[in-house]
Amino acid sequence: MRKNKKTIKLSKQCRLIIEKDNKFKSMGVEVIFFGKFDYKKITIYSVLSRILANSNKMYPTMQLMNQRKEELYDATLDIVYKYWYQMAVLKFVGNFVNPKYVTSKTYEEDIFAFLAETIFNPNIQNHAFDNDLFNISKSYVYNEILLQKDQPSAYAMIALLKLLGNKKQAIAASVFGDKKVLNELTPSNLVDYYNELVQSPFDIYVYGDVQFSKIVRMIKKYFCFEPTRQRKKYLPSKAILPFQIASKKIYKDVSQAKLAIAYTTGIVFNDKNCYAMRVLNNLLGENQQSKLFIELREKQGLCYSIFSHFDSVYGMIYIYTGIPMNQVDKVIEEIDKQIQAIQNGEFSSLDMDRAKIDIISTLKKMKDNMFEYLNYEFRYSLYNENINLDEIINKYQEVTKKDIIHVAKKIQYKTHVVVTKKD
């Protein structure tokens, strides 16, 4: 185990992971509750997270709670529901200033007390959340559901994912929630969901310029809580099947067409071919010299930006771009040609090395952003793997051209969405 990292078992169901890094001027704390993906919880937790982030027993109104965050030197608290196939978590992500920079001697104690109060002592009275704050939170979520259509590029991607499963499956569910689920929520039934949440097993990650003993003492003081629910294993990935499905055209008053395409690969996070697939994705459309960027933007001037993204939860590659409305068919054809070229081995060692360097460089930089690093570490932990950046880098370095051609042959077109203007 590295000297700057400690993992401590807080109870049967909960762990504390502390990583010391004295270069930061702030400290990151993540409290992560584990559970099974539930479609309804996207909406439910969206409302709940707004209520919890804006009130607790000690600071029962939005104004008082947020004034307290200001007193604590811009203490930020984001609460997010993340899910990967059957696995899901609700994360409380706190970012606080490094106590070295503040005059208050009790600052560290104050922030852990505040965080614990927010999670474990919400403003519930007579088995209901405050009605006003409930309605405010509900209206925020309602607006977000409506507004997802207003950013056409993002909307093309949301619509593409929707085609890939039924709306209750994690891959296809809108991250903004569902109006029907929202309408069924009440200040009282939300308390039941909250109670279920805090009985779930959790881990706490603390990252920054910290003293181990002090953090352990404070976590034990404020987070000494034994959940009743057992820690269970849920599948965090499953490959989407390769059969084609009908594409979709959406009409909207736009200045350029937004195109989003999905391909299956059959390769997911813990597959040994995943490293080769990430290198492939990088050279196809992730790095600044990718085949798609060079061919479609630099040579043909068809777009300003084009990207591909490898989704290792479902083994999918998504490509998205904004293009002139009369060029959609041509662009789809060109993208297909670039994929075929990789399948035929038409890429140089320089292309491959550049892709590897780009990925490795990103990995090396990861520890400059504590939350990015924590996310990465957490993804590996879902597969019971400890993160070892050197080993991961080695695996990327070992990828050969043959490996890339092998995984390229697994890529199959699934479907696409075009957001465009009516003729």
Next chain:
Amino acid sequence: MKQKKYKKINEKVYTFTLENQLKVYFIPRKGFQSKMAIIAAKFGSFYSQLNLKRNQETIKIPYGTAHFLEHRMFSIKNQDATELFSNLGASSNAYTSYTTTAYYFKCNDQFYENLDILLSMISSFDSSESQIENEKQIIIEELNMYKDNPYTKLMQTLYQNSYAVHPINQDVGGDEKSVKSIDKKILLACFDAYYQPANLALVIVGDLDLQELKDYLSKMTFFENKGQHQKIKKISFKNEPLSILKQKDIIQKDVSIPMFGMLFKLKPVLPKKMQLEYLKTEILLSYFFDASGIYTEEWLKQKIITSAIGYYHGMNIDLNYIIIYNINNKYENAINHILEVFDKKHFTMTLQDLNRIKNKLVGSILKEHESVEDLSKEYLAYLFDGMDYFEEIDILEQITLDDIRETYLSISNAPYSIAIERKDVK
């Protein structure tokens, strides 16, 4: 070389002025893997419509030229600088603002090899006519992409309805017509005039050895072939009237919920006062409209608003304004409430409020220092506006309640323009 220390925030900056007049700023970042260099020219979209002299010819700069030049500066003698950076594991990019065009790379290793590429591309213009032609469609697609963003369209409308003379009423990238009118002659004229070392600044951030950096800079030969520096004319837009052009505008846009924006046109301030002015406004608007603000929760309860109010303070050469915006079906009611806040009678801030908001700003400023990329860009932006980014907390501490009251009254007295985006405009 000069060294400036900022004890309270544990920062220091080394400044070098090279023989060719290029200024270099180095901010050490011990323990960070990322190293970044950003070089910028004092040349942005506000320089459009000026006349430049080149080879006895007078050339008028079309709108969008600074942005176009940014797109074409990545050519180095038939090679693509982006590719050269990528080969060395660096990521690179550029951006154009109203007064600046900046180019940067970020890497872990081979910093000086990457710096060679950056300085090489910024010290010569190597694009061919066909490359310039090809770039036009790419830029037009970029402009189309921004047009589809409801927020961008709303802001552009507010600028056009508020400013008669000031070039903020034009998009940084120009429009399709102006982009098509740009050619090699125009780009070269701008390059010659504005990409002189004296008009550039280089900011370096990362865990680098100071001596190695000094050695590199002492041997650096880029810009040697640059001819005699032309004197660069300062731009100013003092003839912009204080009044606005149009009080209210309703725009057709395919949006699910109407969005409105209100631009309050304020008197411009001197560059050295901008940092103070920015912080004062931030404190005031936070006091009113943040989640901790005195109106937000109450207005949400009363359904005057159904989502957070956003605000933005813009300052630049002869320019000072704030924009308040919100997404709202009952926008007329919300607009009236906001106008009432600025009726000169609603300033109730206490010293306790002020100190609390100052605490918040100290925290957010310290957090900003953690990202090598954000720090490099922010330091440069402040530098070009004649300010010191690391003095922000000192300036903040000096702000009094009277200062905030003064800002409140200046907003209350300012002319304003309103724009509303909705989908069913008759």
